[in-house]
Amino acid sequence: MEFYDICAGYKKFDFDGFFSAVCPGDVQAVLVKEKLGPEDFLTLLSPAAGTFLEAMARKAHLLTVQNFGRVIFLFTPLYLSDFCENHCLYCGFSLRNEFARKKLSLDELAEAAEEIAARDLKHLLILTGESRAHTPPAYLRDCLRVLGRRFSSLSIEVYPLTIDEYGDLIEAGADGLTIYQEVYDEEVYGRVHPAGPKRDYRYRLDTPERGCRAGMRTVTIGPLLGLADWRMEAFFAGLHAAYLQNRYWEAEINLSFPRLRPHKGTFQPPAPVDDRSFVQILLAGRLFLPRAGLTLSTRESASLRDHILPLGVTKMSAWSSTEVGGHSRGERATGQFEISDQRDVKEMKEMLLIRGYQPIFKDWQ
Numbered sequence: 001m002e003f004y005d006i007c008a009g010y011k012k013f014d015f016d017g018f019f020s021a022v023c024p025g026d027v028q029a030v031l032v033k034e035k036l037g038p039e040d041f042l043t044l045l046s047p048a049a050g051t052f053l054e055a056m057a058r059k060a061h062l063l064t065v066q067n068f069g070r071v072i073f074l075f076t077p078l079y080l081s082d083f084c085e086n087h088c089l090y091c092g093f094s095l096r097n098e099f100a101r102k103k104l105s106l107d108e109l110a111e112a113a114e115e116i117a118a119r120d121l122k123h124l125l126i127l128t129g130e131s132r133a134h135t136p137p138a139y140l141r142d143c144l145r146v147l148g149r150r151f152s153s154l155s156i157e158v159y160p161l162t163i164d165e166y167g168d169l170i171e172a173g174a175d176g177l178t179i180y181q182e183v184y185d186e187e188v189y190g191r192v193h194p195a196g197p198k199r200d201y202r203y204r205l206d207t208p209e210r211g212c213r214a215g216m217r218t219v220t221i222g223p224l225l226g227l228a229d230w231r232m233e234a235f236f237a238g239l240h241a242a243y244l245q246n247r248y249w250e251a252e253i254n255l256s257f258p259r260l261r262p263h264k265g266t267f268q269p270p271a272p273v274d275d276r277s278f279v280q281i282l283l284a285g286r287l288f289l290p291r292a293g294l295t296l297s298t299r300e301s302a303s304l305r306d307h308i309l310p311l312g313v314t315k316m317s318a319w320s321s322t323e324v325g326g327h328s329r330g331e332r333a334t335g336q337f338e339i340s341d342q343r344d345v346k347e348m349k350e351m352l353l354i355r356g357y358q359p360i361f362k363d364w365q
Contacts (some may be wrong), residue, residue, distance in 0.1 A: 002206070002209075003205060003206070003209070003239075003240055003243045004202055004205055004206070006239060006243060007184070007186075007205075007236060007239075010236075015042075015231070015232065018039075018042060018046075019042075019046045019047060019048075019231070022043050022046040022047075022048040022049070023048060024048055024051070024052075026043050026048065027043055027044070027046070027048055027049045027052050028052075030043045030044060030287075031052065031055055031056065031059060031287075036287060036288050038235075038239060038242075040288070041235060041238055041239075041284060041287075041288040042231075042235055044056065044280075044283070044284035044287055044288065045231045045234055045235055045280065045281070045284050046231075049280065049284070050276070050277075050280055053276070053279060053280060053283060056280075056283040056284070056287060057279075057283055057310075057311050059287060060282075060283045060286040060287055060311050060312040061310050061311060061312070063286060063287065063290040063312070064286060064290075064294075064310075064311075064312045064313075064314065066290075067290055067291055068293075068314050069358075070356060070357050070358060071314075071357065071358045071359075071360050072309070072313065072314065072315065072316055072352050072357050072358070072359055072360065073123070073293075073314060073315045073316075073360045073363060074121065074123070074315075074316060074317075074318050074345065074348060074349070074359050074360065074361060075121065075123040075124065075125055075155075075315065075317055075318070076116060076121050076124060076125070076317055076318055076319050076320060076345075077124075077125045077126075077127055077157075077317060077320055077321070077322070078112060078113075078116065078124055078125070078126050078127070079126075079127050079128070079321070079322060079323060079324045079325070079326060080103065080104050080109065080126055080127065080128045080135060080139075080140075080143055080324065081101075081102065081103035081104065081128045081129055081131070081134055081135045081324060082101050082102055082103075082128075082129045082324050083101050083103060083128075083129050083131040083133075083134035083135065084129030084130050084131050084196075085130060085131045085132070085133070085196050085197060086129075086130050086193065086195070086196030086197065086198040086199075087193070087194050087195040087196050088182075088192060088193055088196075088198065089191075089192045089193075089194070089267045090182075090192060090224065090226075090227065090260060090267045090269075092322075093129040095195075095196065101129075102324040102325070103134055103135065103324070104143075104324060104325050106142060106143070106146055108325055109143055109146050109147070109325075110146055112325050113146065113147055113149075113150050113151070114150070116150075116151075116319075117150040117151065119319065119344070119345040119346070120345065120361050121151075121318070121319075121345060121361060122151055122152045122153065122361045122362035123151065123152065123153040123154075123155070123361070123362065123363075124147060124151045124153070124154055124155070125155045125156075125157055125176070125178060125317075126140075126143060126144075126147065126154065126155070126156055126157070126158075127156075127157040127158065128140075128157075128158045128159070130158070130159035130196070130197065130198055131159070132159060132197075135158065135159075137161065137165050137168060137169065140156065140158060140169060140172075141168060141169060141172040144156075144169060144172040144173040144174055145172055145173060147173070148172075148173035152362050153175055153176065153362075153363075154173050154174050154175065154176070155174065155175070155176030155177065155178055155218065155220075156169060156174050156176070156177055156178070157177075157178040157179065159197070159198075160179065160203060160204055160207040160210075161207075161210070162210065163210045163213050163214045164214075166210060166211050166214035166215075166216065167214045167215065170214060170215055170216065174216070175216065175217040175218065176216060176217060176218035176219070176220070177208065177211035177216045177218070177219050177220070178219075178220040178221075178256075179204070179207045179208055179211065179219075179220075179221060180221065180222055180223065180224055180256075180258070181204060181205060181221065181222070181223055181237070181240070182204075182223065182224045182227065183223055183224060183227040183228050183233065184223055184228070184232065184233055184236035184237065184240075185227075185228040185229070185232060185233070186201050188227055188228045189201045192227055208221050208240070208244055209244065209247070209248075212244060212247070212248035212251045213248075216251060217251065217252060218251065218252040218253075218254060218293070219244060219248075219251055219252070219253055219254065220253075220254035220255070220256055220293070220295060221237065221240055221241060221244070221253075221254070221255065221256070222237050222255050222256040222257050222258065222295075223236075223237050223257065224258055224259075224260060225257055225258065225259045225260065225271075225273045225278070225281070226259055226260035226269030226270070226271055226272050226273055227260070227269065227270065227271060228270075228271055229271055230271065230273045230277055230281060234257065234281045234284065234285065237255060237257070237285075238255070238284070238285055238288050238289060241253050241254075241255050241289055241292050242288070242289060245289070245291070245292065252293060253289075253292050253293070254292060254293035254294065254295055254314075254315065255285055255289065255292050255293070255294055255295070256294070256295040256296075256297065257278070257281050257282065257285070258297050258299050259272075259273055259278065259299055259300070260272075261299045261338050261339075261340065275304060279308065279311065282294065282296075282308065282311055282312055282313070283311055283312065285312070286311070286312030293314045293315055294312050294313050294314050294315070295313075295314070295315040295316070295317075296308060296309075296313045296315070296316050297316075297317050297320070298317050298318075298320040298339045298340060298341040298342075299339070299340055300340055300341060301340045301341060302340075302341045302342075302343055305341055306351060306355070309352075309355060309357065310355075316348065318343065318344065318345045318348040319343070319344045319345045319348075320339050320341070321339065322338075322339060
């Protein structure tokens with residue numbers, strides 16, 4: 001059974017009825033379990049569980065320390081290109097938005113790599129807009145080879161690829177894949193992706209599994225919160241991660257729950273997620289998937305990231321920029337979205353040490 005079939009199995013499920021029936025005793029019963037199933041996960045996402053966040057936080061912290069220790073893995077994103085063929089309503093790189101687009105040459109990439117490596121970061125996430133024409137797999141391979149001289153781990157966040165294409169990029173130096181479904185609600189997915197190759201819901205949904213089958217060491221998935229009901233989105237993202245963990249035990253599966261941020265364009269989130277709900281998502285995700293990595297991006301404010309740190313987070317980005325070549329000196333470009341936490345690597349390291357965490361710059365060679 002593929003993950004799409006699992007999702008289809010919930011189409012007639014009465015989520016509203018389930019949530020309205022959850023009582024405090026049900027939440028307490030889940031909190032004493034060692035292993036949680038899908039309905040337990042739903043219980044922790046229910047309105048009733050919103051009054052148990054402190055108890056959930058204590059258990060989430062304990063599970064995280066047991067499985068990961070008091071360490072936080074630091075990385076930074078590097079945008080290679082902002083050319084895109086999609087018309088996503090919520091994205092600054094959308095083809096609908098008119099601005100001067102840019103793609104790094106290999107020389108420009110080498111300069112950016114030097115700037116990043118000088119700050120001791122060893123893990124890099126490289127990103128592009130979704131355009132095969134401007135950033136074909138051959139270009140990505142060349143970029144990975146340039147970056148492989150300075151970094152011990154390279155992850156990619158690009159348009160969906162085939163298993164063979166992922167295999168080629170692994171040979172060129174990639175060991176991680178990040179691919180967001182954006183929104184698991186198939187109807188909403190169609191509305192916010194009106195045109196372009198990204199409109200194919202099923203092909204994108206199957207992308208993380210193609211990465212696992214190709215041999216990616218790490219795979220990070222998640223929804224873009226704010227496009228649809230957060231309880232449903234968190235639930236299906238968690239199910240997706242559990243599906244991948246169960247099928248591909250050799251891969252490290254990570255979850256990320258980015259919230260929509262301001263960007264070029266006029267789109268407004270139809271289902272905004274407040275801070276308390278965001279915390280509930282992270283806690284429920286940690287309790288349901290104690291061995292999954294949990295990434296917290298610079299979309300969130302510095303203050304919120306600092307306070308959420310003990311609740312299950314294992315990975316954080318630092319010195320982020322959503323502009324093409326934003327880490328190197330030169331002209332400013334249009335960013336994919338606005339960064340909230342502007343701290344550099346040194347500031348992030350100091351913050352973690354003060355709070356009793358060990359910042360990790362390299363965990364793979």
